[in-house]
Amino acid sequence: MPVLMKKETRLLHAGRNPERYHGAVNVPVFRASTILLPSVAAMESGGRSLFEGVRYGRFGTPTTFALEEAVAELEGGVRTVATSSGLAAISGALMAFLKSGDHLLMTDSAYAPTRKFCDEILAGLGIETTYYDPLIGSDIAQLMRPNTRVVFTESPGSLTFEVQDIPAIATAAHEGGAIVMIDNTWGVLNFQPFEKGADISIQAATKYIVGHADAMLGTITTASEALWLKVKSSVAAFGHSPGTEEMYLGLRGLRTLPVRLAQHEASALTLTRWLEKRPEVERVLYPALESDPGHAIWKRDFRGACGLFGLILKPASKAAVDAMLDGYHHFKLGFSWGGFESLVIPTGGHSIHRTATQWRPTGPSLRFHAGLEAVEDLIDDLEHGFQRLADHS
Ligand SMILES: *Cc1c(COP(=O)(O)O)cnc(C)c1O
Numbered sequence: 091m092p093v094l095m096k097k098e099t100r101l102l103h104a105g106r107n108p109e110r111y112h113g114a115v116n117v118p119v120f121r122a123s124t125i126l127l128p129s130v131a132a133m134e135s136g137g138r139s140l141f142e143g144v145r146y147g148r149f150g151t152p153t154t155f156a157l158e159e160a161v162a163e164l165e166g167g168v169r170t171v172a173t174s175s176g177l178a179a180i181s182g183a184l185m186a187f188l189k190s191g192d193h194l195l196m197t198d199s200a201y202a203p204t205r206k207f208c209d210e211i212l213a214g215l216g217i218e219t220t221y222y223d224p225l226i227g228s229d230i231a232q233l234m235r236p237n238t239r240v241v242f243t244e245s246p247g248s249l250t251f252e253v254q255d256i257p258a259i260a261t262a263a264h265e266g267g268a269i270v271m272i273d274n275t276w277g278v279l280n281f282q283p284f285e286k287g288a289d290i291s292i293q294a295a296t297k298y299i300v301g302h303a304d305a306m307l308g309t310i311t312t313a314s315e316a317l318w319l320k321v322k323s324s325v326a327a328f329g330h331s332p333g334t335e336e337m338y339l340g341l342r343g344l345r346t347l348p349v350r351l352a353q354h355e356a357s358a359l360t361l362t363r364w365l366e367k368r369p370e371v372e373r374v375l376y377p378a379l380e381s382d383p384g385h386a387i388w389k390r391d392f393r394g395a396c397g398l399f400g401l402i403l404k405p406a407s408k409a410a411v412d413a414m415l416d417g418y419h420h421f422k423l424g425f426s427w428g429g430f431e432s433l434v435i436p437t438g439g440h441s442i443h444r445t446a447t448q449w450r451p452t453g454p455s456l457r458f459h460a461g462l463e464a465v466e467d468l469i470d471d472l473e474h475g476f477q478r479l480a481d482h483s
Contacts, residue, residue: 191217403456
């Protein structure tokens, strides 16, 4: 076997075992709750071995283990736990390490449901969250307390696109005795979290890993076996196990992730460069652009980008912006991202809920996902949109 294999190649092999499945290229969909065990002794063995091998559907089947192996490869981590959604991965990872009386540092740019989980569920359990400026860097040391257990990052923020200095944050967090988690959904293949100091990396696999807008799935990958066991125990205790069909779709999506992602990135670059020059546009939020404030850190830490970017328009009426969005042919209105189809959402009018920092763009803000349509068609769609914006102003 060749010694060197690039990540794209390794992702084609990861988790597969055709010899075991009659030569079938893909790992089958295992439909199982009950697993028949050979003896009472096997049944009674508890503890850690509960999570090794196939024992009960909720703890995982060969389909689960194939997906987990492949995602560990993608993230460059030691082991992965699959969950029923991206949000279940976030809540599952947080609950594995936080208990009453603990303190959590959460980026102010976090995905809104992550914030809601902290404010509603963690607060109710006596776990305190302090939000911090995503651009804080090593100054996060000043926010660390003796009971700070977790520092949570998301880079770039999926609505506001601030690129975080993960190595600086991780160094300070580790010095203070906390572990570092990252929501790596935007970075997916292009940010190697463990090389940059993270201990736990989360994917909303619903987005680029599944890649076709047809399944909900999440993953939690860890830097060590010991962290994995904590996460696995917690996720199993909550019962966050994903459906087998969803895991199959995740595995299937993963094989083509590198080529899809390259196209999403290329289209987003073309679109953002075009948008930057438009008179209707105040600012484009996309770290791969040289003009983006996060570009230097992005260039240092990422090996590429994806199809998701933000846009701040010059001041315009809501009616005009709504007409622009309602009339798009290719940029459909819908939540989520990472599928083959282009999407757009308005991102909270003139402000986004923040507590540590302010987010007050000077005009309407939007978020786009560049899908796999020909980029000429997407530009044409945007151009007609600006015409509607003008017509309704
Ligand atoms: C969508 C998303 C999630 C949540 O994933 P679901 O599968 O929808 O639960 C988490 N983080 C980010 C950055 C996301 O975009």
